[in-house]
Amino acid sequence: MNGSRAPWARGEDTVSRPRLLGRLRCDVAVVGAGLTGLSTAVELLERDPGLRVVVVEADRVASGASGRGTGLLGPRIGPALSVARRRYGDDVARASHLWSVAAVRHVLDLVRRHEIACDLTPGSQLVVARDEKAAEEQRREADAAQALALPVALVERDELPPVAARYLGGLRYGEAATLDPVALTGQLAGVGERRGLTVFERSPVRAVRRGLLTTLSTDGGEIVADHVVVAVNAFGAAPGAPAGVVGLRVQAGVTRELPEEALAALAGLRAEPLIEHGELSPYFRLMPDGRLVVGGGAVRRGPFGSRAPAPGRLRAAVRALSPTLADVEIESTWAGPVAMTRDGLPVVGHHRGDPGLLHAGGCNGHGLAVAVYNGAHLARWIVEGTGGDLSFCLPWVRPKAPWVPRGRLVDRVLDRYLAHLTAGAGRPQAPGGPGPAAVPAGRSSHA
Structure with a gap:
């Protein structure tokens, strides 16, 4: 049988969530209801329960890479250690691997x-x-x-x-470890919603307008936010996503x-x-x-x-x-x-010239651990700033990935x-x- 459903289909999130309709104001808007987006939202609400956080998703929770991976949770990030030592030096190569651990x-x-049941x-x-x-x-x-x-x-x-x-x-x-990625992603959404998170599904973002505040436009409405996190990983053509992700x-x-x-x-x-x-x-x-x-x-x-x-x-x-x-x-x-990049590293950080617009993507096939941890870092940077966070000096924290030719x-x-x-x-x-x-x-x- 050549079907098209991952083995986690039985664990798919069955919660029905609304489309975005009308205009909404919030503190942080997250684009993408995958592991990065939802872990960002959960971490934000744990650090500051008073924040108004909204997640907007083009399809449904876990409909992208987060729900179609094979559930392998392990370390490693970027090129091989032997390559990383030549490219970045021993200190960065060691720090990068320990970050993945x-x-x-x-x-x-x-x-x-959070007592998440995900096998x-x-x-x-x-x-x-x-x-x-x-x-x-x-x-x-x-x-x-x-x-x-x-x-x-x-x-x-x-x-x-x-x-x-x-x-x-x-x-x-x-x-x-191994786990059920759909169960993890769906239950992260539930953890956030119990803390006040709002998740809109079937609401693809059509435009991101930057200014004193950032505005996200969908087919049915708009979200105005102090901070916007674009967490679309493989869907690098989405508005606000960093360049260089294929x-x-x-x-x-x-x-x-x-x-x-x-x-x-x-x-x-x-x-x-x-x-x-x-x-x-x-x-x-x-x-x-x-x-x-x-x-x-x-x-x-x-x-x-x-x-x-x-x-x-x-x-x-x-x-x-x-x-x-x-x-x-x-x-x-x-x-x-x-989501792949030319140098094999993710791309995480602020949009160039706009500290209120953040992004994370380009996990290069190792997204289960990397995506969740990136979300935690994005949330901390929003709430506490980047001062004193040594991870901000790692080579994948950057406004964009290396250029990739298209055509x-x-x-x-x-x-x-x-x-x-x-x-x-x-x-x-x-x-x-x-x-x-x-x-x-x-x-x-x-x-």
Whole structure:
């Protein structure tokens, strides 16, 4: 079956929220009811319960990347540590990774503090190498982590868990988890609403007018606010969104409930998902109900569209994972939007020349922890200012991302490149065999 619904569909938010009609005045208006927007709103109301906060969403809560990810919560941000050290220096490379670790801890604390039921399963993540080139890159990454005193462990081939026995080695990242992203996003909306948050759905913002106050215009009304936060991530063409963010759609799928033999063989994937090193490479996690989620399918240009191509690549990846999966079929596939930038870093901060207009996006496939934590920082900057916040000095806090060329010719070239990546990343191979050029694990898309 080639469906278009993520496995989290059963947890979709069923609350009916109104469209924006008429003119409204508030302290902070947030564009986008995803993880960044809602975490910004919740943090604002926790820091200052007297604020009037409004979230306006083009579709429904969790309808974008926040509801179509694969539920992997883990550290890492930007390029590989070995690259980050050359590009930014040791202090920034170390601070950036520790920021991503803190982002994971923040989400874990948020879920526990608000008693959010989202099938949270704490654990770790194992990024594995399927060829010698990837294994060598992982050894360099482990050396960089050791030099920076970071909690990244090299796992030799003979130390890999049974489910990863066919690989050549791996890197283990601690303080990770899996969860249901739709449940997390929808319940964050509920947490905010119980504190006075107003959420408008089916109200796309058509224009952002800057001035002494900022005005958002929708088809049915306007919002006038002291501060506006644009949190649209992959939908970078939205009014007020930062430049340099490109939206893509990445395919994932889920199997039917696995037979007992397969569940026994893959039991370790509940607490430690398996991620192949490399761009668009497959990754796997076992859900609490016994189904297997597999990512790293076909990728397409543009954030819109939910139907995914035929699941041949995903099916091949599942069957290559374990002999017990030889007869297991993909139950449903879907396409989730991800936001990419040229340098692999998010773009978070103030609009150039307007401290009242803020933005966050470009999570580069690692949005589950990054998006939530960015929201917390945006809220703190609004309430307390940026003074004394060292995270404001990190390289992704900026008014825009590096320029990305656009146009029909560029789009055609990008389409061909994505097709080439899709074809290369989809070829199963024996360990040590030739394969696609690997890139730093930080660029894999598995939010």
